[in-house]
Every structure is written in structure tokens, then in C-alpha cells.
Amino acid sequence: MSRSPSLPDRPNREIDPDMPDEQRFEALRAHFEDIVDVHAQLSDQLEAAEQRRQELREQADRVERENDTLKSSSLYVATVEDVFDDKDEVVVKQHGNNQEVLTEVSPRMGDRVEAGDRVAVNDSFGIQSILDAETDARAQAMEIQESPDVGYEDIGGIDEQVREVREAVEQPLIEPEVFETVGIEPPSGVLLYGPPGTGKTMLAKAVANQTDATFIKMAGSELVRKFIGEGSRLVRDLFEMAREREPAIIFIDEIDAIASRRTESKTSGDAEVQRTMMQLLSEMDGFEARGEIRIIAATNRYDMLDRAILRPGRFDRLIEVPEPTHEGRTQILEIHTRGMSIDDDVDFEELADETDGYSGAELESLTTEAGMFAIRSDRTDVRMVDFEEALEKIEDDDGADVISSAGYFYD
Numbered sequence: 175m176s177r178s179p180s181l182p183d184r185p186n187r188e189i190d191p192d193m194p195d196e197q198r199f200e201a202l203r204a205h206f207e208d209i210v211d212v213h214a215q216l217s218d219q220l221e222a223a224e225q226r227r228q229e230l231r232e233q234a235d236r237v238e239r240e241n242d243t244l245k246s247s248s249l250y251v252a253t254v255e256d257v258f259d260d261k262d263e264v265v266v267k268q269h270g271n272n273q274e275v276l277t278e279v280s281p282r283m284g285d286r287v288e289a290g291d292r293v294a295v296n297d298s299f300g301i302q303s304i305l306d307a308e309t310d311a312r313a314q315a316m317e318i319q320e321s322p323d324v325g326y327e328d329i330g331g332i333d334e335q336v337r338e339v340r341e342a343v344e345q346p347l348i349e350p351e352v353f354e355t356v357g358i359e360p361p362s363g364v365l366l367y368g369p370p371g372t373g374k375t376m377l378a379k380a381v382a383n384q385t386d387a388t389f390i391k392m393a394g395s396e397l398v399r400k401f402i403g404e405g406s407r408l409v410r411d412l413f414e415m416a417r418e419r420e421p422a423i424i425f426i427d428e429i430d431a432i433a434s435r436r437t438e439s440k441t442s443g444d445a446e447v448q449r450t451m452m453q454l455l456s457e458m459d460g461f462e463a464r465g466e467i468r469i470i471a472a473t474n475r476y477d478m479l480d481r482a483i484l485r486p487g488r489f490d491r492l493i494e495v496p497e498p499t500h501e502g503r504t505q506i507l508e509i510h511t512r513g514m515s516i517d518d519d520v521d522f523e524e525l526a527d528e529t530d531g532y533s534g535a536e537l538e539s540l541t542t543e544a545g546m547f548a549i550r551s552d553r554t555d556v557r558m559v560d561f562e563e564a565l566e567k568i569e570d571d572d573g574a575d576v577i578s579s580a581g582y583f584y585d
């Protein structure tokens with residue numbers, strides 16, 4: 175460090191008031207020159223000091239900025255797993271290495287923090303802030319349910335598919351030792367394919383419910399449309415989230431949006447979709463098939479899928495979920511009217527005859543619509559006539575859809 179320069183000596187010339195004028199004048203002039211000289215030296219020193227002050231200020235700013243960066247970069251993301259009764263201690267699990275730590279929290283944080291919150295923690299696991307779920311793309315891109323409210327008894331007409339899913343997803347979760355003893359690997363991933371609204375999402379939710387697993391859903395179409403540029407990171411986050419919350423069921427809806435056969439065009443959008451799919455494949459390849467995380471995907475466009483995702487160790491169990499048969503439609507109508515007051519004259523067999531080609535979701539709408547007709551007629555019981563009117567309305571609306579889509583083409 176440079177030492178501050180010493181001050182110049184004060185001019186100190188003896189001027190005898192009794193000197194002859196000429197001599198005194200000379201002495202005074204010399205004294206004046208001494209003073210000018212000292213002034214110049216002091217000015218130089220002042221300027222140098224000013225410059226040094228400026229340098230030190232810049233240095234201090236730099237150190238402060240580095241300090242801020244150091245402080246902020248030492249925060250890690252963790253999930254709060256447990257908050258103890260007196261709210262002064264919580265268990266957090268750090269993302270990435272899954273380390274679980276019991277840590278103290280300040281009274282201010284203790285009152286706000288809840289199990290399941292994502293938080294920023296410092297090196298010593300002190301909670302610095304609770305991450306805002308709204309601004310968190312992960313939270314927006316994923317739907318998470320601790321144990322969804324759907325049971326197998328809520329699903330009609332696809333008993334065989336329910337059996338297959340239970341065998342491929344549920345059994346490895348609840349009886350992994352059976353697979354170990356027999357010496358086989360359970361299917362890595364299950365792909366449900368078939369028309370929209372036939373119960374694929376319900377099936378995945380029902381397995382999560384049955385196994386007390388967390389249900390984590392991500393829609394392929396949203397990754398491509400809404401979270402442009404973030405697809406591969408979100409896929410990585412999806413698996414990380416599942417590891418944090420295992421046992422977990424990962425459900426990737428509309429997987430065709432990220433795993434379609436490569437098209438000829440080489441636009442940057444395609445490259446992004448491709449990266450997202452590669453990330454998914456690499457996550458699945460590094461996956462423990464007997465672990466506590468199971469993966470289910472769904473698609474309405476099986477024909478478009480890139481065969482790379484169907485290789486062994488990836489989605490290697492394919493289950494078709496078709497449109498419901500006559501018997502299936504009857505069952506689905508019965509399920510969706512369980513909580514309604516249904517008049518004795520309602521004939522589900524006959525309604526099943528009239529709803530050939532309807533999906534489960536459409537049958538559910540039919541029951542709601544029939545209920546609306548009953549309310550319009552000031553009744554609380556729903557009769558066959560309400561179903562007939564609802565059917566007519568749905569058919570008319572469908573007709574209107576065709577007309578409007580035709581109109582679109584001619585616009």
C-alpha cells in the first residue's frame with residue numbers, strides 16, 4: 175500500500191523589519207516564491223490524494239459487488255419436508271443431492287414456512303427466502319397432487335387396461351421384491367395411447383392414489399408452446415421433482431408434442447423440441463426401473479411417435495385405451511350419475527345405444543347437460559327426457575362446430 179507523501183516544509187524566511195527596503199523587498203519576493211512553490215506541491219499532493227480516493231472508492235464498490243454476488247450465489251434451492259410444532263425447526267431437502275437437514279428457522283420465517291414450500295437456503299441451511307410459486311416456471315409447467323382423488327372404481331369400461339397398468343406401475347412400487355426374486359426388470363415406462371377423453375389421465379391418477387404416490391403431470395404441448403426455450407430444463411426439473419417426492423408417478427400428457435418423428439424442416443423450433451426429447455430420453459436411460467418413481471405417458475397420436483422413445487428401457491409397455499364399447503358406455507354413465515337423483519325411467523343401456531362413438535369425457539358432459547335440463551324444468555330428479563334433450567343439444571352443438579370450422583376455411 176502506498177504511504178501518504180509528507181507535507182512540504184512551511185516557508186520560514188526571517189525578514190528583519192529593520193532591513194533596508196531593497197533587501198526586505200528581495201526577501202519578501204523570495205518568501206513569496208517559496209509560498210508559490212509550497213502551494214504547487216500541495217496542489218499536486220491534493221490532486222494525487224483525490225485520484226487515490228477515487229481509486230479506493232472504485233475498489234470498495236467492486237468489493238461490495240463481489241460480496242453481494244458471493245452472498246447470493248451461496249444460496250441453494252431446497253424443499254421443506256417437515257415443520258415441527260413449535261415452528262422453530264424444519265427439515266429441508268436440498269435439491270440436486272437430496273441431502274436432508276434439520277435446521278433452525280427464525281421466528282419470522284417459522285410462521286410463514288410450510289411443508290412442501292420451495293425455499294432458498296445458505297451454506298449453513300438457514301432459510302433465506304420462500305420461493306414464489308407463481309413466478310416459478312416449474313410450478314406453472316407441472317401439476318402436482320399429493321394423492322389424487324381418483325380411484326379405480328371411478329373408471330368405467332377399461333377393466334383390462336386398469337389391470338395392465340396396475341401390473342406394470344402399481345406392483346413394482348408396492349412389491350419391488352417380487353421382481354427382484356423373479357429376477358426381471360419391471361417395465362421402465364408405460365405409454366397409454368388412444369383417442370382423447372377415454373380415461374388415460376384418470377388411470378395415471380388412480381395408480382398414484384392407490385400407491386400413495388405424488389402425481390406429477392407435465393403436458394408435452396405446453397412445453398413446446400408456453401415454455402419455449404425451457405423444455406429440456408423443465409424435463410430435468412420434472413425428474414428432480416419426482417426424486418424429491420418419491421414415491422412418485424410422472425405423467426407426461428401429449429408426449430407426441432415432444433417426441434414426434436423428425437420432420438424434414440430444420441427450424442430452430444424443431445431443434446428445441448429435439449433437445450427436450452433428448453433430455454427425456456437421457457433421464458429415462460439413467461433411471462432405476464425398480465425405484466420408487468414410475469413414468470406414464472399418454473398420446474392421441476401414436477402413429478406420429480418417434481420410435482426412439484419406444485425402445486426397451488424407455489416406454490416399453492404400450493397400452494391402448496380405446497373408445498368405450500357399449501358395455502363401457504353403460505358403466506361410465508352409471509359412474510357419472512352416482513351422485514345424481516336419477517329417475518327409474520332412465521335406461522342406461524338405451525343411452526349407450528345412442529352414444530356410439532362417445533368418449534368417457536363426452537359421456538360425462540352428457541350427464542351434466544341432462545342435469546341442467548332437469549334444473550331448467552324445476553326438478554331435482556333427472557329423467558330420460560332430460561338425457562334425450564341433452565343428447566339433441568350435444569348433437570346440435572357438434573353440428574355447429576362443423577359449420578364453424580367449415581366457415582373458418584372459407585373466411
Ligand SMILES: Nc1ncnc2c1ncn2[C@@H]1O[C@H](COP(=O)(O)OP(=O)(O)OP(=O)(O)O)[C@@H](O)[C@H]1O
Nearest residue numbers: 328329330370371372373374375376506534535538
Ligand atoms: N373410462 C372412463 N370412466 C369414467 N370417466 C371417464 C372415462 N374416461 C374419461 N372420463 C371422464 O372424462 C374426463 C377426462 O378424462 P381423461 O382426462 O382421463 O382423458 P384422457 O384420455 O387423459 O384425455 P386426453 O387424451 O384428452 O388427455 C375425466 O375426468 C372423466 O370424468
